[in-house]
Every structure is written in C-alpha cells, then in structure tokens.
Amino acid sequence: MKNISTYVNQHRDRFLNELIDLLKIPSISADSAYKKDVEQTAEVVKTRLEEAGCDHVEICETDGYPIVYGEKIIDKKLPTVLVYGHYDVQPPDPLNLWNSPPFEPIIKKTELHPEGAIFARGACDDKGQMYMHVKAMEFMTKTNQLPCNVKFMIEGEEEVGSSNLAIFVKKNQEKLKNDVILISDTGMIAKDVPSITTGLRGLSYVEVEVTGPNRDLHSGLYGGAVANPINVLTKMIASLHDENNHITIPGFYDKVENLSKEERAEMAKAPFSLEAYKKSLDIDAVYGEAGYTTNERNSIRPTLDVNGIWGGYTGEGAKTVIASKAFAKISMRLVPHQDWEEITQLFKTHFESIAPKGVTVKVKPHHGGQGYVTPIDSIGYQAASKAYFDTFGKTPIPQRSGGSIPIVALFEQELKSKTILMGFGLDSDAIHSPNEHYGLFNYYKGIETIPLFYKYFTELSK
Amino acid sequence: MKNISTYVNQHRDRFLNELIDLLKIPSISADSAYKKDVEQTAEVVKTRLEEAGCDHVEICETDGYPIVYGEKIIDKKLPTVLVYGHYDVQPPDPLNLWNSPPFEPIIKKTELHPEGAIFARGACDDKGQMYMHVKAMEFMTKTNQLPCNVKFMIEGEEEVGSSNLAIFVKKNQEKLKNDVILISDTGMIAKDVPSITTGLRGLSYVEVEVTGPNRDLHSGLYGGAVANPINVLTKMIASLHDENNHITIPGFYDKVENLSKEERAEMAKAPFSLEAYKKSLDIDAVYGEAGYTTNERNSIRPTLDVNGIWGGYTGEGAKTVIASKAFAKISMRLVPHQDWEEITQLFKTHFESIAPKGVTVKVKPHHGGQGYVTPIDSIGYQAASKAYFDTFGKTPIPQRSGGSIPIVALFEQELKSKTILMGFGLDSDAIHSPNEHYGLFNYYKGIETIPLFYKYFTELSK
Numbered sequence: 001m002k003n004i005s006t007y008v009n010q011h012r013d014r015f016l017n018e019l020i021d022l023l024k025i026p027s028i029s030a031d032s033a034y035k036k037d038v039e040q041t042a043e044v045v046k047t048r049l050e051e052a053g054c055d056h057v058e059i060c061e062t063d064g065y066p067i068v069y070g071e072k073i074i075d076k077k078l079p080t081v082l083v084y085g086h087y088d089v090q091p092p093d094p095l096n097l098w099n100s101p102p103f104e105p106i107i108k109k110t111e112l113h114p115e116g117a118i119f120a121r122g123a124c125d126d127k128g129q130m131y132m133h134v135k136a137m138e139f140m141t142k143t144n145q146l147p148c149n150v151k152f153m154i155e156g157e158e159e160v161g162s163s164n165l166a167i168f169v170k171k172n173q174e175k176l177k178n179d180v181i182l183i184s185d186t187g188m189i190a191k192d193v194p195s196i197t198t199g200l201r202g203l204s205y206v207e208v209e210v211t212g213p214n215r216d217l218h219s220g221l222y223g224g225a226v227a228n229p230i231n232v233l234t235k236m237i238a239s240l241h242d243e244n245n246h247i248t249i250p251g252f253y254d255k256v257e258n259l260s261k262e263e264r265a266e267m268a269k270a271p272f273s274l275e276a277y278k279k280s281l282d283i284d285a286v287y288g289e290a291g292y293t294t295n296e297r298n299s300i301r302p303t304l305d306v307n308g309i310w311g312g313y314t315g316e317g318a319k320t321v322i323a324s325k326a327f328a329k330i331s332m333r334l335v336p337h338q339d340w341e342e343i344t345q346l347f348k349t350h351f352e353s354i355a356p357k358g359v360t361v362k363v364k365p366h367h368g369g370q371g372y373v374t375p376i377d378s379i380g381y382q383a384a385s386k387a388y389f390d391t392f393g394k395t396p397i398p399q400r401s402g403g404s405i406p407i408v409a410l411f412e413q414e415l416k417s418k419t420i421l422m423g424f425g426l427d428s429d430a431i432h433s434p435n436e437h438y439g440l441f442n443y444y445k446g447i448e449t450i451p452l453f454y455k456y457f458t459e460l461s462k
Numbered sequence: 463m464k465n466i467s468t469y470v471n472q473h474r475d476r477f478l479n480e481l482i483d484l485l486k487i488p489s490i491s492a493d494s495a496y497k498k499d500v501e502q503t504a505e506v507v508k509t510r511l512e513e514a515g516c517d518h519v520e521i522c523e524t525d526g527y528p529i530v531y532g533e534k535i536i537d538k539k540l541p542t543v544l545v546y547g548h549y550d551v552q553p554p555d556p557l558n559l560w561n562s563p564p565f566e567p568i569i570k571k572t573e574l575h576p577e578g579a580i581f582a583r584g585a586c587d588d589k590g591q592m593y594m595h596v597k598a599m600e601f602m603t604k605t606n607q608l609p610c611n612v613k614f615m616i617e618g619e620e621e622v623g624s625s626n627l628a629i630f631v632k633k634n635q636e637k638l639k640n641d642v643i644l645i646s647d648t649g650m651i652a653k654d655v656p657s658i659t660t661g662l663r664g665l666s667y668v669e670v671e672v673t674g675p676n677r678d679l680h681s682g683l684y685g686g687a688v689a690n691p692i693n694v695l696t697k698m699i700a701s702l703h704d705e706n707n708h709i710t711i712p713g714f715y716d717k718v719e720n721l722s723k724e725e726r727a728e729m730a731k732a733p734f735s736l737e738a739y740k741k742s743l744d745i746d747a748v749y750g751e752a753g754y755t756t757n758e759r760n761s762i763r764p765t766l767d768v769n770g771i772w773g774g775y776t777g778e779g780a781k782t783v784i785a786s787k788a789f790a791k792i793s794m795r796l797v798p799h800q801d802w803e804e805i806t807q808l809f810k811t812h813f814e815s816i817a818p819k820g821v822t823v824k825v826k827p828h829h830g831g832q833g834y835v836t837p838i839d840s841i842g843y844q845a846a847s848k849a850y851f852d853t854f855g856k857t858p859i860p861q862r863s864g865g866s867i868p869i870v871a872l873f874e875q876e877l878k879s880k881t882i883l884m885g886f887g888l889d890s891d892a893i894h895s896p897n898e899h900y901g902l903f904n905y906y907k908g909i910e911t912i913p914l915f916y917k918y919f920t921e922l923s924k
Contacts, residue, residue, distance in 0.1 A: 030779030091781055097677070160779050187683075201682060205780045214744035215559065218894040220663060220865030221649075223795050224765035225756045227749035230790075231699065231768050238700035241693070282676035285819035287689035294687045303686035306693050307783050312770035313791060317492030317622050318667045318828045319553055320793055320866075321769050321894050328692075329775060331782055333685050357747035366780045403682030404782075432680040432783050 001455050004448050007139050012444060016107075016118070018048065019131050019443070022087075023105040023120040029065060029088035029160045038156050041087045042066045045134075045154050052134050053141025054152065062164035065156030069175075072141065073149045079461040080149040081454060082178035082417070083137075084407070085130030085185065086158035089122035090432045097434035112191070112428055113439040124438035125431035129184035129424060130154060132443060136450035145451070147458040151178060158185075161205070161367025162407045169407075169414050180380040180457060181411050184446060186401050186423030189270060191441060194388040196381065197421035199299065199400035200408055202334030202371035204344040205307075208351060209362040210236070210326045216312075217322040227358030229326040230311045236354055236361075237328060240304055244290035247304050247332075249350045255337040259300055267295060270397055280428065298402035303333040329366070333402060340368035340406070369406015372419070379460045380420040387422075387452035391445060422446075422453065463917050466910045469601050474906060478569075478580070480510065481593050481905070484549075485567040485582040491527060491550035491622045500618050503549045504528045507596075507616050514596045515603025516614065524626035527618030531637075534603065535611045541923040542611040543916060544640035544879070545599075546869070547592030547647065548620035551584035552894045559896035574653070574890055575901040586900035587893035591646035591886060592616060594905060598912035607913070609920040613640060620647075623667070623829025624869045631869075631876050642842040642919060643873050646908060648863050648885030651732060653903060656850040658843065659883035661761065661862035662870055664796030664833035666806045667769075670813060671824040672698070672788045678774075679784040689820030691788040692773045698816055698823075699790060702766055706752035709766050709794075711812045717799040721762055729757060732859055742890065760864035765795040791828070795864060802830035802868070831868015834881070841922045842882040849884075849914035853907060884908075884915065 008015070027041040028034040042059055045068045049057045054070035065088065073080075092102035100106050105120035118128065133152070140146035153176065155165045169176060186197040212229040213222070242248050259267075272295055278286065288297040297303075311326030313319035332347065334340055348363040355361040374381060376398050388396040401421075408419045424446040430436045470477070489503040490496040504521055507530045511519045516532035527550065535542075554564035562568050567582035580590065595614070602608035615638065617627045631638060648659040674691040675684070704710050721729075734757055740748065750759040759765075773788030775781035794809065796802055810825040817823040836843060838860050850858040863883075870881045886908040892898045 030781060031777060090783075091775065091777060091779075093775070093777065094678070159781075203682075203782070205782070207780075212743075212745065215892065215897075216556070216895045217743075218865065219765075219767045219769060219793055220665070220760075220795055221863070221889055221893075222760055223767045223793075223864060224750050224763055225748055225760040225864075226743060226745060227747075228767045230771050231703070231766075234696040234699040234768065234771070235703075237693065237696040241697075281674075281679075281688060283674065283688060283820050285689075286687055287818065287820040288686050298682075298684055298687040301686055303681075304693075305681045305685045305690045305784055306696065306774065307681060307781060308774035308776045308785070309692050309696070309788065310772045310776040312768065313553070313555070314770045314772040314789075315493065315553060315555070317553075318669075318791060318793070319492060319621075319769060319894070320665070320667070321552075322767055323770070326771065327776075329780065331681055331685075331780075333682055356749065358745050358749035401683070402685060402687075403680065427683055430677060431683075432781070433678040435677075 001145050001451055003143065004139060004451055007143060008444055008447055015135050015447065019118065019128060020105045022127050022131060023122055024103055026103045027088050027156065028091050029157050030091050038065050038088055042068050042156055045087050048134050049152055052138040060168060062168055064164040067165060067168055068154040070152040071150065072146065074146060078148045079179040079458055080151060080177065081457065082151045082153060082176060082181045083133045084181055084183045085133060085154045086126045086156065087130065087154055088156040088159050089127065090159050092121045094434060099435055112426065113441065115441045117437040117439045119435055119437040121436055123436050124425040124429040125436065126158065126185045128438040128443055129446065132184060132446035133450055135447045140451050140454065147454050151176065163367060165407055166410050169410060173414060176415055178415065178417055179461065181417055181419040182422060182453065183405065183419055184422050184424060185405055186403065186421045187425040187427055188423055189397060189399065191426065193271060194392045194394055194396035195399045196384050196396045197401045197423055198374045198376060198398040199336065200372045201402055201404050202338055202340045202369055203331060203404040203406055204334060204340045204347065204368040205331040205366040206344060206347060207327065207329050207364045207366055210359050211324060212359045213322065213324055216324050219320040219322045222322055226322065227356060228322050229359055230323055232356060232359050233311065233326040233328060236351065237306060239354060245288055247302065249346050251346050252343065256302060256335055257337050264296065268293065270295065270399055299400035300335055302335050302338060305331055307331050333404060334371050336371040336373050338371065340370055344368055369404055370409035372408045374418055374420065378418055380418055380457060383453050383456035383460055384420050384422050386456045387449050390452050391449045422450065463607050463913055465605065466601060466913055469605060470906055470909050477597050477909065481580065481590060482567045484589050484593060485584055486565055488565045489550050489618065490553050491619050492553050500527050500550055504530050504618055507549050510596050511614055514600040522630060524630055526626040529627060529630055530616040532614040533612065534608065536608060540610040541641040541920055542613060542639065543919065544613045544615060544638060544643045545595045546643055546645045547595060547616045548588045548618065549592065549616055550618040550621050551589065552621050554583045556896060561897055574888065575903065577903045579899040579901045581897060581899040583898055585898050586887040586891040587898065588620065588647045590900040590905055591908065594646060594908035595912055597909045602913050602916065609916050613638065625829060627869055628872050631872060635876060638877055640877065640879055641923065643879055643881040644884060644915065645867065645881055646884050646886060647867055648865065648883045649887040649889055650885055651859060651861065653888065655733060656854045656856055656858035657861045658846055658858045659863045659885055660836045660838060660860040661798065662834045663864055663866050664800055664802045664831055665793060665866040665868055666796060666802045666809065666830040667793040667828040668806060668809060669826045669828055670790050670792060672821050673786060674821045675784065675786055678786050681782040681784045684784055688784065689818060690784050691821055692785055694818060694821050695773065695788040695790060698813065699768060701816060707750055709764065711808050713808050714805065718764060718797055719799050726758065730755065732757065732861055761862035762797055764797050764800060767793055769793050795866060796833050798833040798835050800833065802832055806830055831866055832871035834870045836880055836882065840880055842880055842919060845915050845918035845922055846882050846884050848918045849911050852914050853911045
C-alpha cells in the first residue's frame with residue numbers, strides 16, 4: 001500500500017479535531033440522563049462513515065441505543081472485514097479526580113507520551129480506537145486502495161452489556177456475514193512492544209441487596225439486637241474469598257481452563273516489571289490468588305471484585321443509624337469455558353444460601369459475557385502480525401487480556417467468524433478511570449497499521 | 463401543685479403550635495448547609511425561655527453552634543435544677559422514605575397514638591421533649607408555683623458529639639452549679655408503663671478509609687492482581703465479630719461491667735414480647751451476641767455497628783471499576799466502665815494492624831462519650847418516681863437504655879451532680895429514622911409530670 005504515512009501526516013490535524021468533536025459529546029450509556037447525547041453521537045458516527053467512503057450507512061434502532069451500520073462492498077468474491085467498535089463511554093465519576101473536564105478534550109504531553117496525549121473520557125475506550133478505523137477507511141477509499149469489502153458495526157451499549165447488540169447480531173446474520181471481525185478496544189504491552197490480544201475474560205455482573213429491619217433504626221436503641229444489613233453484607237462478601245484468595249462459590253472453578261507449564265512459561269516471557277507496576281499504582285504490594293503471578297492473576301484466572309458498595313449514612317459528620325438496606329455491585333471476570341450465565345446462577349444460589357436469619361437477600365443479574373481465545377495460526381492473526389511488523393518493525397507478542405468484550409464470543413457463535421483484537425491503547429491510559437487519555441502516537445500509528453491488515457488479510461485469503 | 467392539667471388543657475393548642483414552629487426549622491447540626499437554620503433555632507429557644515419566665519437568658523457562643531442558657535433564681539437557699547436539652551436534629555435522609563416532609567410537621571392518628579402524634583424530624587428527639595420543660599417552666603412561673611431555682615442549658619450539637627458543650631461546661635462550673643440535672647431525651651417502656659432510664663451506653667464513633675491503588679482501575683485489566691479496597695474493607699469489618707458475634711478487638715471487653723444473675727433477672731421483668739418486636743421490624747429473627755437476650759444485647763452489652771459504607775460506583779447501571787478508596791462510618795456502643803477514648807484507641811490500633819499489604823488504612827475518630835448509671839436510691843430518682851406516680855398512677859420501672867447521651871457522664875464528672883432521665887418517648891417513635899413522631903399524649907403528659915418533679919425534689923431536699 002502506498003503513501004499511508006504521507007496521507008496521515010497531511011491530514012493529522014483534521015483527524016485529531018474530528019476525534020475531539022466526537023469526545024466532546026458525553027455519550028454515557030449507563031446513565032439515562034445522557035440519552036440525547038448518546039443518540040447524537042450515533043448521528044455523528046453515521047456522518048463520519050459516509051464521509052469516509054461507505055456506500056450505505058444506516059442508524060439501526062434497538063430497544064436501547066442504536067447501532068450504526070455502514071458498508072462498502074466492492075466485489076462479492078473478495079473477502080469481507082467486519083469492523084466492530086462502540087461510541088458509548090463509561091461514567092466519568094469521580095469527577096473531582098479529573099485534572100480537566102472529562103468532556104472537554106485537551107492535549108497534554110506526558111512522560112510516556114512526549115508527542116502528547118488526548119485527555120477525555122472515551123479517548124482510548126473506545127472512541128479514539130474506533131475512529132482510527134474510520135480514518136483508515138477514508139485513506140483506503142480516497143487513495144483507491146481498498147483491497148476488500150468492509151462492514152462497520154458501531155454500537156452504543158458496550159459499557160452496559162451490549163444486550164441489544166446481541167439481539168441485532170442474531171437477527172442480521174446475512175447482513176453481517178464476514179470473513180473476519182476486526183476490533184480495536186484492547187491494549188498493547190508498550191509503545192515499542194506491539195502485541196495482539198489472543199484471549200479475553202468473560203464477565204458476570206450482579207447487584208446484591210441485603211434488607212434487615214423495615215426502616216432505619218437508632219443504633220443505640222437497637223444496636224446489638226438486630227442484624228445490621230451493612231455488617232451482614234460485609235461478612236457475606238468477605239466469605240466469598242478464602243485465605244488464599246480462592247473464590248469460595250461451589251462449582252466456580254469447575255470449568256476453568258488450566259494452562260500447561262509450557263503456556264505459562266510462554267506468557268512469562270512478556271516484558272513485565274513488578275516494581276514498575278507497583279510504582280505506577282503507588283502500592284507497596286500486589287495481592288491476589290495464591291500460586292499465580294500478577295500477569296496470570298489478571299488474565300488466565302477468574303476473579304470476583306466489588307465494584308461498588310453503599311448503605312447507611314454516607315454524608316458529612318456522623319449519624320448513629322442502623323440502615324434498613326445495604327447494596328453492592330459485584331463483578332466476576334471469567335476465563336474461557338466458564339459459562340457466564342451458569343456462573344451468575346452459581347453466585348445467586350450461593351449468596352442467597354449464606355444469608356443469615358434476620359435479613360433477606362436479593363441478587364439481581366446485570367449482564368455478562370463469555371471469555372474468548374483467538375488461535376495465533378489463523379489468517380486473521382497472521383495478517384495483523386504482518387501489519388504491526390511493517391509499522392513497528394517488530395513482530396507483535398500474543399497476549400491474554402484480563403478485560404472482557406462479551407460480544408466477541410457471541411460473534412463467533414452467531415457469525416461463525418474469528419475476531420482479531422488489534423489494540424493500540426496502553427494499560428496506563430486510565431480507561432474507566434479519571435484522566436483517561438490516548439497517545440497521539442498510538443492514534444496515528446493505528447491509522448497507519450489498520451490498512452495493512454486489510455492488504456495482508458486479502459492476500460492471505462487467496 | 464394546683465391546676466396543672468387545667469392550665470395545660472387551657473393552653474394545649476398554643477403549646478402544640480409553638481412546638482410546630484420550632485420543628486419547621488431544619489436545625490441539622492451534622493450538615494453545614496443548615497448553619498443558618500441551626501442558629502435561628504437557638505434564637506427561637508432564647509425567646510421562648512424568656513416568655514416562659516426566665517429572668518436572664520443568653521446565647522452563649524462556642525466554636526460550633528451556640529448554647530442557649532437561661533435561669534430563674536428565686537432563693538439561693540433553695541435547690542437548683544439544671545435542665546439540659548438540645549435543639550439540633552439528626553439528618554432526615556433517606557428523604558424518600560418519609561410519608562410527609564420532615565420539616566413540615568403534621569398531626570396524624572396512629573394505632574399507638576389514637577389522640578394523634580406530630581410527625582417531623584426532631585418531634586421526639588429532642589425538640590418535643592426539650593420543649594415540655596419550657597412549657598412546664600411557663601406553668602410554674604405563671605401560676606407562681608415555682609418551688610426552687612431553675613437553670614436551662616439547651617445546646618445545638620448533641621447529634622454531632624457535644625464537643626463544644628463539654629468545653630462550655632468545664633469553663634462554667636460556677637454558673638452551672640446545681641443540685642440535680644434533669645433531661646428528657648430518652649424513652650419509656652409504653653404509654654401505660656412509665657419508666658425511668660437508669661443507665662446509658664457510651665459511644666465511640668469513627669470513620670475508616672482504605673486506600674489501594676492511586677486511582678480507580680479497570681476491573682478487567684487489574685482485577686485479581688491488586689488489592690480491591692472495597693473487598694479488603696469488607697474482610698476487615700467482617701473480622702471485627704466472631705461466630706458468636708463477640709467483638710474481636712483485643713481488650714474491648716476488659717472493663718465491661720458484668721451484671722449479677724439477680725440484676726439480669728430484675729431486668730427480665732420488664733414487659734417485652736419478642737414476637738411483637740420482630741413484627742414491628744418485619745424481621746424473621748433477632749441477631750446478636752450469643753448468651754444474651756434482646757433486651758440485654760441493646761442495653762447492658764457493648765456493640766459495634768457500621769452506620770454507613772461507601773466506595774466505587776454506586777450510580778445507575780454497571781461500571782467495571784476497582785475503586786481507589788473505600789470508606790465506612792463505624793460506631794461502638796459502650797457500657798459503664800468502658801472508657802470511650804481508650805476503646806477508640808483500641809479500635810484504631812487493631813483496625814490498622816489487620817490491614818493487608820497492598821492497602822493503607824486511616825482511622826479518624828469522630829466523637830464519643832462514656833456510659834452512665836443513675837442510682838435509684840437518690841433523691842432525684844425518688845422525686846421523678848413520685849411525679850410519674852401522680853400523673854400515670856403507676857410507679858415507673860427503672861431501665862437501662864441502649865442509647866448514649868455522652869454529656870451525662872461529663873456532667874457528673876465536671877458538675878458533681880447526678881442526672882435524672884425523665885423520658886416520655888416511645889421506641890416506636892422512629893427517632894433518627896424516617897417518619898419520626900411524638901405522641902400528643904406523651905407531650906402533654908410530660909408537661910404535667912415535670913412540675914411535680916420540681917415539687918418533690920424540693921421537698922425531699924429539705
């Protein structure tokens with residue numbers, strides 16, 4: 001392919017400003033207060049896909065937020081790449097920890113990003129990475145170098161479980177027919193260490209509610225005599241891990257894939273500094289399941305984390321009250337072969353079974369998804385590997401990610417095709433955290449690398 | 463004393479309307495947003511004391527909210543009663559559970575209060591009970607039947623620990639000199655079962671903060687590999703009770719007063735229905751320290767309750783985050799002989815010692831107070847007992863309360879006088895809870911009973 005970097009350099013300012021415009025819209029799918037913004041973002045994505053050269057773009061309504069679909073079919077005999085991304089973002093709170101407003105993007109230089117990084121919610125996850133594909137498409141069409149057919153499917157509910165996308169995919173298997181699915185919603189090991197994510201963890205996300213007395217009580221008059229829902233909730237949650245940080249839910253580990261010594265040794269080759277890891281988080285020690293390394297704990301092992309907890313008086317000062325109710329949001333990261341619906345049921349059954357007398361417990365499943373593994377001998381993986389080699393001068397390292405993109409397993413099941421996760425983000429990009437950012441180096445490098453995937457995938461498919 | 467009930471009946475509507483005006487002011491001492499309201503309440507109390515016949519009333523400034531002091535000295539040779547009460551109230555949240563706005567008092571009939579009850583925050587705790595003393599004073603002065611000297615000390619920080627009152631008392635021992643202290647800030651067993659509180663629990667109130675990573679993290683990328691502050695907090699709190707619900711803090715029980723079989727048998731005579739108790743709270747079972755009855759658990763035994771907990775994402779929907787920090791407000795009810803400052807230190811030392819590597823823990827003491835016991839052979843107790851007998855036709859039952867009025871122990875220490883707790887509230891009045899109320903029967907009965915205490919106390923003092 002010719003002149004990729006020339007084209008990117010000519011248009012770098014416009015490419016950046018278009019992304020900034022996209023980041024200014026607070027498309028928070030988890031909070032219904034932002035409904036209009038999420039919908040407006042879909043409209044902007046539609047327009048950008050048309051400008052990038054898609055022949056046919058449509059807003060596909062769902063029971064939730066719409067899916068933006070676009071395509072350019074140049075020859076039915078050529079392979080088809082389906083690009084998936086999402087235009088919704090995580091809630092930005094806690095707002096007070098942001099150094100600049102989350103929806104007023106600014107460019108700042110950092111130690112890791114001397115060329116500058118764009119700070120905004122969604123900069124990396126996933127507006128920035130999704131938009132690289134739109135600009136790569138623009139390059140290929142404007143320079144008449146698009147080697148195959150392309151379909152785009154950009155959704156607005158990834159951060160809340162993609163339940164409507166799942167329905168859409170099941171209903172539109174012919175429309176979405178493809179030879180490979182391409183996603184940039186993951187990271188790479190380092191700016192100079194390209195990597196391709198070959199595994200994702202599944203997810204089961206639940207909300208629990210513990211109810212004690214029918215009203216808040218004075219902790220002096222009733223303290224010690226009735227079950228305090230908050231104390232009970234802490235006891236119940238604490239009991240979900242044993243002293244080795246194994247999860248105690250019966251059956252939880254039954255289907256967990258156990259990697260061979262060889263596979264674990266292969267993983268251990270990825271460059272990793274425990275000291276740097278601890279330093280970057282300001283922690284004096286790591287913590288986790290006995291018998292596994294940090295990289296194993298957050299990739300090949302399942303987890304159970306409380307994502308939020310609340311109950312009683314949380315305001316200024318002191319209130320001597322026993323709350324009537326206590327709540328927690330709990331998510332479990334799952335590994336390949338663990339079925340998220342089965343795990344959700346195991347959790348529910350176990351959690352309800354450990355409730356002491358004096359309280360009632362409700363477990364409300366939020367959403368979930370299966371884990372996933374990409375074989376490194378597939379054409380798609382090979383094409384991605386060559387593309388990275390061309391732009392980074394290095395063969396990328398295959399790595400398991402601890403994150404979840406539940407929809408990937410569904411794609412394989414419904415569309416019978418493999419997904420290639422070409423991520424350009426860094427772990428330090430603070431996705432889902434205050435001050436999320438995305439390096440300009442990574443953004444432009446992604447735009448340059450993606451067209452090469454199309455080239456090699458088309459060639460290897462012959 | 464003559465014509466008490468006649469006078470009360472003549473003025474019952476005015477007595478009620480004056481209380482309603484007082485309850486309309488949201489004097490929430492725990493929330494600085496209500497500063498003006500708290501201060502305005504002090505002004506109203508000052509005016510009411512003047513109208514009730516105090517010779518000298520002043521607003522005494524403190525580093526926090528002011529103390530309203532009033533007095534009427536008729537003869538230095540006669541005994542002096544010091545009345546204590548508070549004009550501040552608990553925060554009303556959760557607001558959505560109130561059937562009517564907490565600061566728009568309304569009168570409603572209930573099963574327990576066929577004569578009607580006044581619903582508002584502070585109706586019982588303590589504006590309603592405090593104001594009975596103001597109206598009792600009015601009766602005695604307007605009918606020239608005040609038998610002794612009276613001093614009023616009404617504070618505005620009882621719900622946040624009375625720290626400035628403590629300083630005021632230490633500084634003004636001569637001004638506050640008295641023969642007995644009279645307080646209505648407790649309850650009685652039932653409308654037809656008058657009782658006098660002879661014991662109060664002490665209190666130690668702390669706030670804890672657990673900090674893990676220096677920022678919120680994506681629970682997929684980091685889940686399982688770093689200490690999750692919320693999971694850690696639940697483990698730490700859960701470990702504070704053993705399987706028998708004994709508190710595990712080393713030294714916690716060392717100074718706990720163990721009551722004799724006889725004393726426990728005496729306590730057990732108070733009318734109590736476990737079924738009714740459970741029914742009133744909609745719970746299927748009580749819960750607490752092994753080896754003690756419900757009435758013992760909430761009066762003669764110390765407790766540890768979480769009053770509030772928060773951390774991570776608590777909004778709508780799901781956020782897959784590992785929070786950087788988790789918090790809890792924890793209070794311990796103490797029994798006589800347990801020193802609250804010593805217990806606070808024991809908690810701090812223990813809680814910090816059980817923090818696992820990977821997190822840092824802060825324990826911030828809020829406030830506290832000592833427990834207290836009133837001897838039933840004292841003149842003050844006898845005078846109160848006779849007063850109740852006159853108005854209720856029954857000798858009141860002495861009872862230990864689970865609640866805390868930290869200042870009472872301080873009064874004894876600094877002013878060398880005993881406190882008589884003439885409470886007219888009911889446990890079902892929902893103090894510190896939504897829909898707090900106070901029975902009109904109790905309100906008027908209190909106004910009729912209090913002057914008789916002055917009469918008998920003066921007589922018995924001769």
